[in-house]
Structures are given as structure tokens and as C-alpha cells.
Amino acid sequence: MSKTPKLLILYYSQTGNTEKMAKAIEEGAKSVSGVNVELRYFARPEELVEADGIILGMPTYHHDMGMDMKRLLEEVAIKKINLKGKIGATFGSYGWSGEAPRMLLEIMKNRFEMETIEPPLLAKYSPDQKSLEECRKLGKTLAERIRKKV
Numbered sequence: 001m002s003k004t005p006k007l008l009i010l011y012y013s014q015t016g017n018t019e020k021m022a023k024a025i026e027e028g029a030k031s032v033s034g035v036n037v038e039l040r041y042f043a044r045p046e047e048l049v050e051a052d053g054i055i056l057g058m059p060t061y062h063h064d065m066g067m068d069m070k071r072l073l074e075e076v077a078i079k080k081i082n083l084k085g086k087i088g089a090t091f092g093s094y095g096w097s098g099e100a101p102r103m104l105l106e107i108m109k110n111r112f113e114m115e116t117i118e119p120p121l122l123a124k125y126s127p128d129q130k131s132l133e134e135c136r137k138l139g140k141t142l143a144e145r146i147r148k149k150v
């Protein structure tokens with residue numbers, strides 16, 4: 001029997017805007033049957049290996065991503081955890097510059113050689129209905145892609 005494909009949505013949110021996006025992505029992904037979808041606030045580097053698709057959510061603060069995410073990615077690199085070929089996407093709420101999801105996607109693509117879906121999904125402050133719909137669509141697209149692949 002083939003294994004159930006797994007989609008990990010890992011995010012950080014300080015004031016809840018990126019969290020709203022994360023939940024809409026989860027909802028979209030869960031509309032696809034036969035995919036194990038996990039919404040998480042924290043993950044160990046080794047847990048990333050178990051996922052076939054990884055969506056990282058990060059708001060931009062001070063033109064940067066959060067320390068926990070940076071640390072996680074550094075550990076993945078140091079421990080030589082292989083993410084090559086996994087499908088990746090990023091998202092995040094922002095106020096005026098929105099670098100964090102772009103930086104994350106760059107790292108996924110260039111450092112970990114993941115298959116990335118571009119561009120990152122950004123929402124200015126609190127995501128409106130249109131943004132949330134795009135989030136659901138992203139979740140669904142990723143889930144369908146990993147289901148086809150595994």
C-alpha cells in the first residue's frame with residue numbers, strides 16, 4: 001500500500017493575520033481527500049522530512065522573518081536534512097514591504113532545492129475575503145500536487 005501524502009503548514013503569527021491565512025490554506029488543503037494535512041506552529045527539523053509538501057507562513061517584522069524560523073532552517077542545513085524535490089510554498093501578512101515570505105521561498109528553492117510554487121502569497125494586514133479565497137486555492141493546489149506525486 002502506498003503511503004498517505006503529507007502536507008505540513010508551518011506558520012508564525014504575532015497578531016493573528018498570518019494565522020487567518022494559515023487556517024484558510026488548511027481548509028483548502030483538507031478539501032482534497034487522501035492527504036494528511038497538518039497545521040503547526042512549531043516543528044523539529046527532522047519532522048520536515050516526513051512531509052511531501054511544506055508551506056511556510058511568516059509575517060514580516062523589521063524587514064525580516066522570525067528567529068524561530070531562521071533557527072529551524074539553519075538546523076535543517078547543519079543537520080543536512082534532505083528536502084530536495086519536496087513541494088514548497090510560502091505566505092504571510094505584511095504592512096508595507098513583505099520580505100519574509102520571499103526570503104523563505106528563496107531559501108526553499110536555492111538552498112534546499114525544493115520545487116517551489118511562485119510567487120509567495122501575501123496579504124496586506126488582515127486578509128480580506130479575496131485573499132482568504134486565494135489561500136484556500138493555494139492549499140488545494142498543493143494538496144492535489146502532492147497527492148499526484150506520491
Ligand SMILES: Cc1cc2nc3c(=O)[nH]c(=O)nc-3n(C[C@H](O)[C@H](O)[C@H](O)COP(=O)(O)O)c2cc1C
Binds near residue numbers: 014
Ligand atoms: C514592530 C513592527 C514592525 C513591522 N515591520 C514590518 C516590515 O518591516 N515590513 C512590513 O511589510 N510590515 C511590517 N510590519 C507589519 C506587519 O507585518 C503586519 O502588521 C502583519 O499583519 C503582522 O502579521 P501577524 O498578524 O501574522 O503577526 C511591522 C509591524 C510591527 C508591529
